[in-house]
Every structure is written in structure tokens, then in C-alpha cells.
Amino acid sequence: MFKRSFRSNTSQVADATHRVDKAARLVKRGGGLGGGMAGSVRDAQKLSKLQRSLSHVEDARMAGASQKSLAPSPIVTLTVGGEGRLFAAHEDVLCQSPFFEALCRGQYLEAQSKRIALPEEEPEVFSAVLEYLYKGDYYPRLLHNKHRSSWELEDSAPRRTPNASPNPTETGGGRAAASPYLTSAVEATVYLSSEGQHLLRDTVIYCAAERYGLEELKRLALRKQGLQSGIDVGTILRSAQYCYAHTPDSDSRLRAHYLALIIRCRKTFKRSGTMQAEMERGGEGGKLFFDLFVALCNHLDDVIEASNSRTPKTI
Numbered sequence: 001m002f003k004r005s006f007r008s009n010t011s012q013v014a015d016a017t018h019r020v021d022k023a024a025r026l027v028k029r030g031g032g033l034g035g036g037m038a039g040s041v042r043d044a045q046k047l048s049k050l051q052r053s054l055s056h057v058e059d060a061r062m063a064g065a066s067q068k069s070l071a072p073s074p075i076v077t078l079t080v081g082g083e084g085r086l087f088a089a090h091e092d093v094l095c096q097s098p099f100f101e102a103l104c105r106g107q108y109l110e111a112q113s114k115r116i117a118l119p120e121e122e123p124e125v126f127s128a129v130l131e132y133l134y135k136g137d138y139y140p141r142l143l144h145n146k147h148r149s150s151w152e153l154e155d156s157a158p159r160r161t162p163n164a165s166p167n168p169t170e171t172g173g174g175r176a177a178a179s180p181y182l183t184s185a186v187e188a189t190v191y192l193s194s195e196g197q198h199l200l201r202d203t204v205i206y207c208a209a210e211r212y213g214l215e216e217l218k219r220l221a222l223r224k225q226g227l228q229s230g231i232d233v234g235t236i237l238r239s240a241q242y243c244y245a246h247t248p249d250s251d252s253r254l255r256a257h258y259l260a261l262i263i264r265c266r267k268t269f270k271r272s273g274t275m276q277a278e279m280e281r282g283g284e285g286g287k288l289f290f291d292l293f294v295a296l297c298n299h300l301d302d303v304i305e306a307s308n309s310r311t312p313k314t315i
Contacts, residue, residue: 098213207246
């Protein structure tokens with residue numbers, strides 16, 4: 001529509017300019033041939049009128065272009081969580097998500113209502129999603145450490161836990177991490193009222209991104225979760241079960257992350273009473289523990305094959 005309008009305005013401007021030039025030539029010709037005073041006056045008035053018309057067309061074209069470029073996006077109000085916490089966002093920002101694009105189109109065309117209700121969503125989780133839609137990241141931001149050539153989380157400078165064992169994974173400390181006696185200043189968990197417990201924040205955001213169709217946010221949340229440390233076994237198992245319950249079987253990335261973590265810290269999980277209780281209880285964790293069994297078998301097969309490849313083939 002804008003391109004068509006722009007071309008129409010451009011043609012009007014060209015026609016008006018042509019008429020102005022023609023009128024100017026008439027005035028000049030009339031003076032050179034000794035035309036009457038009345039004719040000169042009429043030509044001058046015509047010229048003035050065409051000049052005003054040209055100015056008006058140009059002003060209208062500029063105003064139209066300015067209006068198109070500065071037109072604001074409608075504001076959408078969102079009520080999130082059981083208590084109906086209010087959020088506000090621009091429609092074009094929300095529509096980066098296929099989920100919200102469908103909601104906006106449906107509600108605006110039918111009821112003309114610029115309000116979306118998300119009673120099942122956690123406000124803190126939705127706040128992170130909204131921050132990502134506006135800024136391309138969410139707190140804590142992912143930063144690149146040029147000196148170490150590695151990625152780290154904003155405000156995640158490690159601090160030593162007082163009176164902590166230097167290696168609690170070997171003494172039954174119940175934490176799975178590369179350096180578990182160092183904890184981060186950034187809170188790694190979020191309380192979900194729907195679950196009644198704390199879960200890993202990046203896992204919950206990953207699952208929210210799955211619902212909203214935000215693939216880049218899923219990749220970002222997965223990378224951030226890989227940078228967390230000092231997480232207790234119970235939180236890891238609850239978060240892994242939440243992941244299995246809120247992601248499709250076709251999406252194995254976050255699930256594989258948990259399986260690899262448990263295998264890597266298998267001594268800690270083997271001694272954990274939480275792990276034993278969850279496996280005995282079964283229920284929702286059945287799929288998780290079956291996948292874990294398969295992953296452990298594959299890991300063991302890989303170790304055996306690597307060992308055999310270094311063994312001389314002699315009889």
C-alpha cells in the first residue's frame with residue numbers, strides 16, 4: 001500500500017512540475033511576443049496556483065511517509081499467573097513469537113481486545129521471555145570473556161562457600177558440579193507455584209520458549225544452563241523431570257544435557273538417597289530413568305570399544 005501510494009504521489013509531483021514549467025514558458029512567450037497585460041496577469045495567477053499545488057502535493061507526500069515510519073505499535077496488556085500480574089508490551093514485539101502472533105490476530109479480529117491472559121505462566125519466567133523479546137537476552141546476560149576465550153554469565157563471579165569441603169562430590173556432599181565448593185552470585189533456581197518447588201531457572205525458560213516457539217531462546221537457555229554449578233542432586237532431578245514433562249520427545253537437546261550431567265557425576269548420584277527414592281517411586285520419572293539406563297549402556301559400550309582399540313589383537 002505504501003509503495004503504491006508513494007508512486008502515485010510521485011507521478012502527481014511530476015505532473016504538477018510539468019504544468020509549472022509549461023505555465024512558465026507561456027508567461028515568457030507572452031512577454032516576448034508583446035501579449036496583452038490581461039493575459040500576463042492570468043498566466044501569472046495560473047503559475048502561482050500551480051506552484052501552490054506542487055507544494056501541497058510534496059507536503060502531503062512527506063507527511064504520509066513520516067506517518068508510516070513513526071506509526072507506533074499497539075500496546076498489549078498481559079495478565080500473568082494466578083494473581084494476574086500485569087505486563088505491557090508492543091504488539092510487534094510479541095508477534096516475534098508464533099504463539100503470541102496467533103493470539104493477537106485472533107483476539108484483535110474478533111473481540112478487539114488488547115488483553116491476553118496467561119494464568120498458567122509464572123510471572124518471573126514470563127518477565128525473562130519478555131526481556132529476551134526486547135533485548136535478545138535475559139538476566140543474567142551471556143558474556144564472552146576475551147582473556148579466557150570462554151563464555152560466562154553476568155554477575156556470576158564465583159565465591160567460596162564458608163567451611164566447604166574442597167571436593168564434596170567425593171565426600172557425599174550431594175552437589176553435582178565441576179567446582180562445587182564455589183557458588184555463583186546469580187540465583188540459578190526459580191520457585192514455581194504450580195510445582196510447589198524450586199527448579200533450575202534456565203530449564204523452565206527453555207520449556208517456556210518451547211511453548212512460545214522461540215528456538216533462539218531455547219538455544220540461549222541451554223547454553224546458560226551449561227554454565228551453572230553447585231546445584232544439589234534434588235534440584236537437578238526435579239528439573240530433569242520437569243524438562244521431560246514439558247518438552248516433546250522430538251526435542252532431545254535439554255534431555256541429553258541432563259543425561260550427560262548425571263553420567264558425568266554418577267558417583268554423586270549413586271550415593272544420593274534422593275536418586276534412589278525417585279527411582280523407586282517411578283511415576284513421571286520413568287521415561288527419564290529409562291533414557292538414563294540407555295545412555296549409561298551406550299557410554300559403557302563407548303568406553304569398552306575405546307579400550308579394545310588400544311589392546312593388541314593377539315591370540
